[in-house]
Amino acid sequence: MIRTLSPLPTRLPRATAGLNLCHENAEALWRERPPLDFLQVHPEHLLAEVGGTYRDQLDDLRRAYPITLHGFGLSLGSCAPLDHDYLALVRRLLQEHPEAVFSDHVSWSSLSHHHFHDLLPLVLSEETLDYMVERVEQVQEAIGQPLLLENISSYTRYRQSTLGEVDFINALTARSGAFVLLDLNNLWANAINFGDDPETELLSYRRDSVRGFHLAGCTREQGDAGDVYIDYHGEAVHEPVWELYRTALRAFGPWPTLLEWENNVPPLQRTLQEVGRIRSCLDALTAMPSTP
Template identity: 60%
Template sequence: SLEYLVERVLLVQETIGAPLHLENISNYMRFKNSTIDEISFLNQLTERTGAFVLLDINNLWANSKNFAEDPAASLLRVRANSVRSYHLAGCSREKHKAGDVWIDYHAEAVHPEVWDLYNLAVQTFGPWPTLLEWENDVPPLKITLKEVEKVSSNLQKFLN
């Protein structure tokens, strides 16, 4: 899979004349026979192609929660010079027989733990453009603007 994506990312970048920003995905299962974890895969992909990471903080946090991993430790494993943008969103907790699962649904505000992880990301990787996504159960504009102000104040701490 890595070789397949390396070839295609290089082809697309050559065609458009610019590096891609690749986003880490949300996932709800792990393969039994995987030889590489997601962060190592992303690190190798960006190192070999020169592509950048649009670091989805919510996906990283939800994946860590779903698989009983430390989200901060996972974040700190991302190749530092590959991150060039961030993605924030809310996620929903779903109750299942096997236990709770965090779903990347974008129907609520960014969770406090995700804001903490975002602060660590900005401190670690720098103040990069941040996409705030909330497309399901969209609240009144006043609430959305409060979320945008949180992004701005977090970035400003590192721009001054």
């Protein structure tokens, strides 16, 4: 069944620029309180009720800023049952923060209750698609609102796959009523690594499915088969990704955009320069009379 996508109710304004909250930048954010439109918070960091410096700063900051919720442990594509205690936490956080949305990844990351420290790609087949539609619908019922699904960086493709990544995600959102959180660094790195055209991949997404963007810096590493770009979140956004972002804004509209910088984290002011560049791109688009 193809579902009609409906707007997410009572969420962040569209043309907003935010920053990911992590252990590495929490103290500086808590101390300096820069003018950010929103912070991205990982629900996994709120699972334990115990305090501590980071937890106290996190709780303080999520009262001071609008937030979005971004998960990395849901493991949608795994065969294990969904963690309903975790989903109950997400539902409670969404009730506490009516501006927030919840996103996770089109991937799997656990097996027999063991979680890996990576997001692994799926076999992109009709069978997997049916399974993922069912899982996404279960999540959406549990949290009480549509889910945002992020495309991942991946370094392998399976012979058993019969669908391309964009076709798979388009079908998944159409059938489940979920939306896309489009990570432009992941899209660009995958396209370059596998010899695809990034802009063609970008413009293949369904126009009404995208509801947010992620930007990050990837790292070029040299391997036996040539250079490969790794989604490490440890440096500034690459210039071709900025170009792709501007194209995405024109194609899909000025949805909330997040900068992720979680490794080799520089002083906060350097990170905020990247957020300021997002703001400049958003302002340039919204100033145009032909904004989507």
